[in-house]
Amino acid sequence: EDQVTQSPEALRLQEGESSSLNCSYTVSGLRGLFWYRQDPGKGPEFLFTLYSAGEEKEKERLKATLTKKESFLHITAPKPEDSATYLCAVHNTDKLIFGTGTRLQVFP
């Protein structure tokens, strides 16, 4: 069965304290791995798509990487506005399967 596991469930960081979020997956026929950001009371918002092991994508303070079994979302020198829930999802043959997310809080 296709599965996505994210860790940690919650992460508290001081402003400027870099860290990484993990997404482990098992899927048959991976067509892509996605990262979304979700703010309270809103729907998920697309961040990145990664398609093959070794691929990396960057956006501002965020960098996503992919291996054959997991993906990392690295946050460099985070700011309070980076506080949100970060969701990982894998695209198998026909649909997206989401993990339960990592709730990130960044304190000034």
Added chain:
Amino acid sequence: DAGVIQSPRHEVTEMGQEVTLRCKPISGHNSLFWYRQTMMRGLELLIYFNNNVPIDDSGMPEDRFSAKMPNASFSTLKIQPSEPRDSAVYFCASGPRTVATNEKLFFGSGTQLSVL
């Protein structure tokens, strides 16, 4: 573009009542998805449509749930009768291409459903 529009934003109802959630996808998008989000289970796919045709409804919990997409600009998710365990946030999302080649999805702001 206004994005994916869902209504209502909040719905409070009593057990046994019928609930209808509505979604207007982004114009020109070919696929539409209904998800349910809870703290325990995260985002779960209920059903998705491709060019207005239901493709996979295996995520629909039981016969009390039904979804329709009468045209490219409107979809409904109906729960009849509703039960307290249906309380969750329901999201609609649309994608620009067919499901098999879909890349990113665009989500609405969700409907917070509370069944008392």
